[in-house]
Amino acid sequence: xxxxxxxxxxxxxxxxxxxxxxxxxxxxxxxxxxxxxxxxxxxxxxxxxxxxxxxxxxxx
Numbered sequence: 001x002x003x004x005x006x007x008x009x010x011x012x013x014x015x016x017x018x019x020x021x022x023x024x025x026x027x028x029x030x031x032x033x034x035x036x037x038x039x040x041x042x043x044x045x046x047x048x049x050x051x052x053x054x055x056x057x058x059x060x
Contacts, residue, residue, distance in 0.1 A: 017042040
């Protein structure tokens with residue numbers, strides 16, 4: 001009897017440039033995260049983006 005259970009990962013990581021699925025993530029709810037895939041075009045776009053820490057921190 002096969003007792004293996006496939007774990008359902010509800011989070012997904014998408015490329016911010018081409019929207020390709022990069023990976024899945026084990027989360028407690030449906031979630032979408034953004035990163036950069038390994039395509040040369042996307043890596044080049046990402047390297048041109050100059051973002052400082054103050055640009056991405058939330059102010060309350």
